[in-house]
Amino acid sequence: MLSEVQAIASASHSNPYGFLGLHADHKGYLQINTFLPDAIQVSLLDEKGKVVAKLDKIDERGFFSKVTRRKKHFSYQLKVQTAHGEKTIADPFACSPVLNDLDIYLFNEGKHKKPYQILGAHCVEHDGVTGVSFVVWAPNASHVAVVGDFNNWDGRIHPMRKRLECGMWEIFIAENAAHTPVVEGCHYKFEVKDNSGNLLPLKADPYGAQAQMRPETSSVISAEVEFDWNDQQWMNSRQLRNDRSSPISIYELHLGSWQRDQDNEFLNYRDIAKRLIPYTLEMGFTHIQLMPVSEFPYDGSWGYQPVGLFAPTARFGNAQDFKYFVQACHNAGIGLLIDWVPGHFPIDEHGLAKFDGTCLFEHEDLRKGFHPDWNTLIYNYGRTEVANFLRASAMHWLDTYHVDGIRVDAVASMLYLDYSRADGEWIPNEHGGNENLEAVAFLKEFNEELYADYPGAFSVAEESTSWPGVSRPTSDGGLGFGYKWNMGWMNDSLEYMKRDPIYRQHHHNELSFGLVYAFDENFVLPLSHDEVVHGKGSILTRMPGDEWQQFANLRAYYSFMWAHPGKKLLFMGCEFGQRAEWNFDQGLDWHLLENDNHNGVQKLVKDLNHLYKTMPALHQLDCEKDGFDWIDHDNAEQSIYSFVRYGQNGTNPVLVVCNFTPTVQHAFRVGTPKAGYHREIFNSDAAIYGGSNVGNPLGTQSINRPWQGRTDSIEITVPPLATVMFELQG
Template sequence: MNQVQPHSLFTDFDISLFKAGKHFRLYEKLGAHLIEVNGVKGVYFAVWAPSARSVSVVGDFNYWIQGEHQLHVRWDSSGIWEGFIPGVDKGTKYKYKIQSNNNGIITEKADPFALYCQKPPETASVIWDLEYKWKDKKWMDTRKDKNGLDKPFSVYEVHLGSWKRNLEQDRSLTYLELAEDLVNYVKETGFTHVEFMPIMEYPYDPSWGYQLVGYFAPTSRFGKPQDFMFLVDKLHQAGIGVILDWVPSHFPDDAHGLGFFDGSNLYEHPDRRKGYHPDWKSLVFNYGRNEVRSFLISNALFWLDHYHADGLRVDAVASMLYLDYSRKEGEWEPNIFGGRENLDTISFLKDFNEAVYSNYDGVQTIAEESTSFPMVSRPTSVGGLGFGMKWMMGWMHDTLQYFKRESIYRKYHQNDLTFSMTYAFSENFMLPLSHDEVVYGKKSILGRMTGDEWQQFANLRLLYGYMFTHPGTNLLFMGAEFGQRAEWKFDGSLDWHLLQYGYHEGTRKCISDLNELYKTNPALFEKQFSPEGFEWINYSDHQNAVLSYIRKGNEDKENLIVVCNFTPVVRENYRIGLPSKGKLTEIFNSDKVEYSGSGVTNKKAIKIDKEPWNGRDFSAALTLPPLGVSVFKVSLK
């Protein structure tokens, strides 16, 4: 085996961009690249380690002996070590052995830019390539028309390891198996997108993937990188978009990871008040360091580029934005203006969003941000952070709190439901019922519902009907769509056997029909982020616990009338005010018998009378199902 030969993929311009925090394609330079130099095949290695005295590549090819293959440090003070090693092949395992200038500390690290990693608990990086023949051109050419803010976004949130298991072998499904089972199920149930909880390599299963080590490698738990590409490809061919959870908020301090990488605080902030997360006992990126910004934004673009992701849901944004997040007095330092906002984070998030939207058409970034930080989903050009959407955490908490209440008491708490409309259009909100709501003793979504079994499922269908007709987009965690009874377990499987029972299959059928309702009625998505797309009919009938409202599209003829009855009492001849004469035709009812409901529906078209009601000139008398949602189409004839 020959020694390391001088070679570089970097230009002076690359280095200047890297130092300025503006190099967003670092994955084309740093890492391990299978190349040919002067007719000789091998691997070019490059790693950023500015505090290193020496850097060696150790691996299968040199029996993991330090010093056998030492990289060369660049002359330009970039801190990049590089070199070409002939004869190294795809599939070779390797790490970087780094001796630091700081007291000679030696670290042994996985490659931050590795494309593939050993299956945990093994920790080496693996030489790999990204060769794959995509077959999703139709999707990629048209996704701009499917991922717009005026298009349906009904998202199925999935944890790959526990969606379904191979029971005979007691293991999770592989990427290739999921490309058949998951794709068929999502298509059948009608969701427009899937959102994968983090699939980047992570060492610790109970972290659910939220403590990453291999930022550029899909986890090897379920197969090879090309296998994951195949899964994305199959979803796209089925007309389903793919959103990836992305975690730039923190990372673990595992010995082979990014922490203390070259014997210094390279990726993490050196001040523990900014560089350590007390809740998760993890390290926080130094968002003010240009090279770290290049690393993170390059990583975001990498998944959009090489894995055809249609969106990135950014985890724990609130923890990034506030210097005092989960910190007591004296444990944080104000910014230069005396405030609690992390100015470096704000600048970084704006750069990230600008890079994503300027480089890729038809993608979205979504912030999991739980506070009232302003303009999260507004363009950077007007002072916003630049995200496409933001999770509506307030709606989630208020709504679940309401549904926990016995129906007899709901008339005293109508504000829990109506309050969301006071701020619904301050951001582009996605309504989430996510994985965080079905763990740690919170119960499943079904388990939050009150009443006997019939009422619990009726409440669940009512919740979903209200959710799908509320302004904004939707996200539902796996299992909630069929009424999973137990809390989610990351090391188990969803209880698929429940679908043999009427209540559960009925709930899944209800979700399928709600997805169809959402996708085929422009009134539910064309103006889903605009106050022009919503109008109350009556929000003050707390005595009967009934809400009624209009959802509007670009054309009046597309308008829908929605009436929600939050009690188990059937309400005959319930009158609502309407803006014009004509007829109402019921197009959805959550109490259908096929959903295991009681079958109280409005079977015939309902004439709109010239009788003033709710401050309007016209009105109609409806039959409201118990614990049900009714949706009507208006015919002006």
């Protein structure tokens, strides 16, 4: 007995559930053992509340015990007297197991669709008692206890039961069975000892649904309050809205720096919704994409080094606040995507690193398990429990929070074993290649589950290489993503635009080359946050020339982007020509809109979004080669490009002419595929945008004069540093 008492008191007992609670002694009599450091007196009560026995305090550290005269097990409670009064509690060590056989089987197979409903902390009724269940996976630990402000962070009080068949540890604590009530809002972590009994840093809950505001790092018990979702109309319609044939124009956003309050503090999810959603509607974007909102410890990572993959960051409120935000988007007709980071995780000691004293979530070998670029760890995608954990974290946002899409960060770093590594710093796969076959299998299964279980939702890959079939179905040998960021187009087009117009003629193919592969994938054209940080300057300040030319270049470039095949993505602030690089630590420079040039860019983006949505030729065949045809991509001398966008049968084509020099071209002839009236529907040089107002306001009629391989042609005025578009009516 004394050795077991010592083991309990030192949080080193190998089987606390086999000793604490009510058990038969060697004679068959029931003996009650309990460890309650704050208790002065403890009594055992039967199911009717009758005192069965007063327990003896056999150790001054708080161990009480008594052999009863009963041999038949019965339901019981403990009456506990402390210096603060008397209360009756349910004994955690009398509770039946939390996990059932099916959950354990699915977890072991890596096929549990919703493990977040089992693991973590959940306010439930168990054995007829209300309280909180805690479950955590730590198969190599010798001791795990839940600690929190409800038990004075004492790992001796609530040691957990290890389920040997799955490596999970569990405990149910009745609401009243602790120093203070175990209820919603309580802070908690897991106390873990490795296989040798060494105490590790306290660990946050990998499946935690809520976390403390940084710099604090505890998980928070979150009651799963039923949210009154009323976005069914949106959910029923989103499959069409997210289809390749639909207009998708994405406003990428960092919640912490879009706007702040007057004291430069964060806004709540609800306050952001009230400001952001009307603005997004006014600007005409169809979707909002949030940079990671999974809980993360360091502001400077922008969310790309998450610790709590199941918890909306506390910076902007709680889970109910985030649901409000999502629903507000949907009820306004706006889709919501979130960034998701399965490619790496930080080494913060309260996180997943060496979770049970071993490399549980990461690879042991640093050649596979460590990212030298980011000083982060790499998930072991080949371990079924880890792959299940990651997939579930993504599906959790679709299921619990109704988000519409998952943009997967840094896919290239997952696909290649030699990503950012020199020879000798990586391990080839079983075939001797550099492909991470485990990551490939993981991504395919992720996409298959997403598209099978969440109709209308979609996935987007940030993948910067020429890996084939990223957005091809897995049944056709692809990775199964819905869309892929076109990083090649982004790099080439920005490289072209930063050149002085006098030199652009020597780099003419930088804008045209993207059309060689534009339909190999379902592309999104991204001007993302990555293009306005780390010394790159803003998009505006990369444009050459004086102020007028900078803005004219920017307007022409955006217009070329919106006319180009592919869905659109623009980072916040770019829509009004933010001058400074993005600073995650303050709001955008909204005061710039007092300037006509910045205001003009904002109007231009608004009109481009409207045109993109209302002209079928500009979106219906974004991802189909039949939706695009060059008129002339060889006019390097004048730096002019002309092409046609087509929609589905019965829609009018759109003719696009882009002039990337400051020279006005009068009486400029362009071949056209369709005879008839050509109505100018857009001109980036219009005065309302800050331009010189050169253009073709009356439109033009084609004539039967062959030009550029077409039987008909038009004669137009091409404005300086501008893009003009014509609807071909006939």
